[in-house]
Amino acid sequence: MEFPNRNVLIVDDEELVLNALRRVLGKENLNIFTTRYKFEAIHIFKKNEISVIVSDYRMPVMDGIELLEEVKKISPKTVRILITGSNDIKEMEDSINGCGVSKIIIKPWYDRELKSSILSAVRIYNE
16 A cells, blocks of 8 residues: 555554454554553644544543544544444444544454455545
């Protein structure tokens, strides 16, 4: 992949999930940033141009929707992907519309689908 911006930020409160996502994306030509904390994610955004953010929906200290809303204000062009263990999309529908989520990935994910979704999002950002 030959895109100028390949920066992807992954936010999840579970270290095992972050490790799994790093493993899935490890062979792709991406710059992966990971964090378990909202404030660190915002700090990363302010210091780096991030093309794609992948955020968990439910986290103890913060809500993924809340984070994605803040990200949208900082960088409206960044492609926002939500990852969730809930398959009740209706439950999230109103919140999702407000932060402009482009894709929802249900846990457990299929590695190929996840990788394809993130690579497509990087492509979209760089168009």
